[in-house]
Amino acid sequence: MTPSRRRARVTREDVARAAGTSTAVVSYVINDGPRPVAEKTRLRVLAAIEEVGYEPDAIARALASGVTGAYGLIVPDIANPYFAALAHVLADATSAADRVLLLGDSIEDVAREAELIRSFARRKVDGLLLATVDGRPDLTPASANRIPVVVIDRVDPGLEASTVAIDNVAAARAVTEHLLAHGYDSHGIVSGPADLLIARERVQGWSAALDAARVDQAHRSVAEAPFSRAGGREAGLHLLDGPTRPRAIFASSEAQAVGVLSAAAERGLRVPDDIAVMSFDGTETSDFTVPKLSSAVQPLDEIARAAVSLLGRKAGIAPAHQLIGFDLRLRASCGSHRDIG
Amino acid sequence: MTPSRRRARVTREDVARAAGTSTAVVSYVINDGPRPVAEKTRLRVLAAIEEVGYEPDAIARALASGVTGAYGLIVPDIANPYFAALAHVLADATSAADRVLLLGDSIEDVAREAELIRSFARRKVDGLLLATVDGRPDLTPASANRIPVVVIDRVDPGLEASTVAIDNVAAARAVTEHLLAHGYDSHGIVSGPADLLIARERVQGWSAALDAARVDQAHRSVAEAPFSRAGGREAGLHLLDGPTRPRAIFASSEAQAVGVLSAAAERGLRVPDDIAVMSFDGTETSDFTVPKLSSAVQPLDEIARAAVSLLGRKAGIAPAHQLIGFDLRLRASCGSHRDIG
DNA sequence: CTGTTAGCGCCTTCAG
DNA sequence: CTGAAGGCGCTAACAG
Numbered sequence: 214m215t216p217s218r219r220r221a222r223v224t225r226e227d228v229a230r231a232a233g234t235s236t237a238v239v240s241y242v243i244n245d246g247p248r249p250v251a252e253k254t255r256l257r258v259l260a261a262i263e264e265v266g267y268e269p270d271a272i273a274r275a276l277a278s279g280v281t282g283a284y285g286l287i288v289p290d291i292a293n294p295y296f297a298a299l300a301h302v303l304a305d306a307t308s309a310a311d312r313v314l315l316l317g318d319s320i321e322d323v324a325r326e327a328e329l330i331r332s333f334a335r336r337k338v339d340g341l342l343l344a345t346v347d348g349r350p351d352l353t354p355a356s357a358n359r360i361p362v363v364v365i366d367r368v369d370p371g372l373e374a375s376t377v378a379i380d381n382v383a384a385a386r387a388v389t390e391h392l393l394a395h396g397y398d399s400h401g402i403v404s405g406p407a408d409l410l411i412a413r414e415r416v417q418g419w420s421a422a423l424d425a426a427r428v429d430q431a432h433r434s435v436a437e438a439p440f441s442r443a444g445g446r447e448a449g450l451h452l453l454d455g456p457t458r459p460r461a462i463f464a465s466s467e468a469q470a471v472g473v474l475s476a477a478a479e480r481g482l483r484v485p486d487d488i489a490v491m492s493f494d495g496t497e498t499s500d501f502t503v504p505k506l507s508s509a510v511q512p513l514d515e516i517a518r519a520a521v522s523l524l525g526r527k528a529g530i531a532p533a534h535q536l537i538g539f540d541l542r543l544r545a546s547c548g549s550h551r552d553i554g
Numbered sequence: 555m556t557p558s559r560r561r562a563r564v565t566r567e568d569v570a571r572a573a574g575t576s577t578a579v580v581s582y583v584i585n586d587g588p589r590p591v592a593e594k595t596r597l598r599v600l601a602a603i604e605e606v607g608y609e610p611d612a613i614a615r616a617l618a619s620g621v622t623g624a625y626g627l628i629v630p631d632i633a634n635p636y637f638a639a640l641a642h643v644l645a646d647a648t649s650a651a652d653r654v655l656l657l658g659d660s661i662e663d664v665a666r667e668a669e670l671i672r673s674f675a676r677r678k679v680d681g682l683l684l685a686t687v688d689g690r691p692d693l694t695p696a697s698a699n700r701i702p703v704v705v706i707d708r709v710d711p712g713l714e715a716s717t718v719a720i721d722n723v724a725a726a727r728a729v730t731e732h733l734l735a736h737g738y739d740s741h742g743i744v745s746g747p748a749d750l751l752i753a754r755e756r757v758q759g760w761s762a763a764l765d766a767a768r769v770d771q772a773h774r775s776v777a778e779a780p781f782s783r784a785g786g787r788e789a790g791l792h793l794l795d796g797p798t799r800p801r802a803i804f805a806s807s808e809a810q811a812v813g814v815l816s817a818a819a820e821r822g823l824r825v826p827d828d829i830a831v832m833s834f835d836g837t838e839t840s841d842f843t844v845p846k847l848s849s850a851v852q853p854l855d856e857i858a859r860a861a862v863s864l865l866g867r868k869a870g871i872a873p874a875h876q877l878i879g880f881d882l883r884l885r886a887s888c889g890s891h892r893d894i895g
Numbered sequence: 896c897t898g899t900t901a902g903c904g905c906c907t908t909c910a911g
Numbered sequence: 912c913t914g915a916a917g918g919c920g921c922t923a924a925c926a927g
Contacts, residue, residue, distance in 0.1 A: 565920060565921085566920070567920090580921095582923095584921095585922080588922090588924090611920055611921070613919085613920080614921045615920075617921075618920075618921040618922040619923090
């Protein structure tokens, strides 16, 4: 049983020999096509595969077939719990599609992102899932290789790619309307970077709700910050220390909301009694903050399913733009359900 | 300028033709070897590459050279902020090593993990980074392909692989000694699953410190739970609701500590005034909880560097076991620094 | 220093 | 239903 040290690699040829067939038949069996194989031969091949311990080489298969069986995912920062949650469901959906996932962390850096796109394109991924840090990323490396691209999360129109997203304006508006329903009279928002469309959209929804309620401009304050916990804390402190401390703050991402909670604690303010907070995204993180965060929830599983499903389509032709519904989840941070934390 | 629709693929051949050389020379230029190339020729080739817009095909290159330029990373749950933080630094270190990262999420499932190991082995990754959910994962698919494996985080001895980890016993002991220094007299621990060595080690360190301080068994309580936020909350509630509520709780992972904070809030208990909490891992998350978490910090960058560096070694021969130092970081949750949150 | 060419392991068309 | 054989795009001997 001492394995010959020189021949670690077991190939189709070994299988064919053991089964007494040709290598082509082995392929037919493994791929269940493109030619039919007699049941008897099939079993013989299967037995031979078992016997010699054959494992198909994914690289060789990829080169020959033109299908790599890999999807690429690029996110601005995998350490951000929101993107981590997104990656989780996407990894799952990818597995379900019987593929592996290439992860790229662009570190919120445009140049790095472009590099990752090129790198993944050279690797001939079967599809690219992109949460971009760039308003208008260069997708030509993908299209040159006929790689379908689905942009998620930070969606901007005019992209030569399919998109999956929620209605940011409507979601932000719904959040704000809830805050208004509580009777809060002065409002602050922690917005994302103004060069990102989704950041502007969320501000827009917030403004629209305040407009409709005829909230005076003097009772509104905006603090722009990166979509991160640190950004949220900074912006939160800025709002809390400002001349007119808002009674309610809408943090336009979950990470920022976590930062706002931390800022409030730092100033000795109680949430929601002194300051109400609502959030966006609504991953599991929001169930474990103190207090729990109310938010517009992005249904990540749905988004993942939709995104991976769009990757299945042929590339190039007619990008699709899929809108996913959001949920409003009320917890303690906005003043609802004080009792249940 | 209308590109011919039939020939999307630009190959070395096109470059060679444009440069008036052979395809081999193109390879030599691109790979800077294995044969030297005259400077003049080199420039001509470079220009030709630019001119025809050539991008090397990573798959073909992998097949021919036997090097894929990809590392695999398998984690129990990428949605867990701790593993997300780990993935972040590993992605970075991988990029620095000029490679891409294949991400596998085993969903805390042993079978799924085994499947991922096989899948990555078939893909011929150049190295495998494994945060296993299995005490003794089957690494033969890797070794059969001479793929070096580095086990991180959940390390167990007797593995046929290199490991990178901190001294869990010492770290847990240091945490507990700090708690004792505060004068707390009754102690609880949220431990991880008992079948994981690191979980047992952290309990061991905790016990050792209590033993040394002659803390009576009656003043100790243990609650076992998964290394997750939900697990931490359950176990936390269990400890808080038990017959002898501990004055201090050591949560043996950051995720669990977040759950404990949430449990304390649910019971209307203040941290650290009513109940002190210390944690493990210490990622950025600990700086944004309310209150901030004191913890034994695992220096992820160092771990990542060490792990990727170990992957560089040849496979098979003599696995190395690298121990990384931990830090003790004191914040508000244990009763230190009340003022600075 | 440069060109020729035989693979890498598998897929798939084309004969049989 | 099965076998033979030509690629997929690139690397790396081996000749010149």
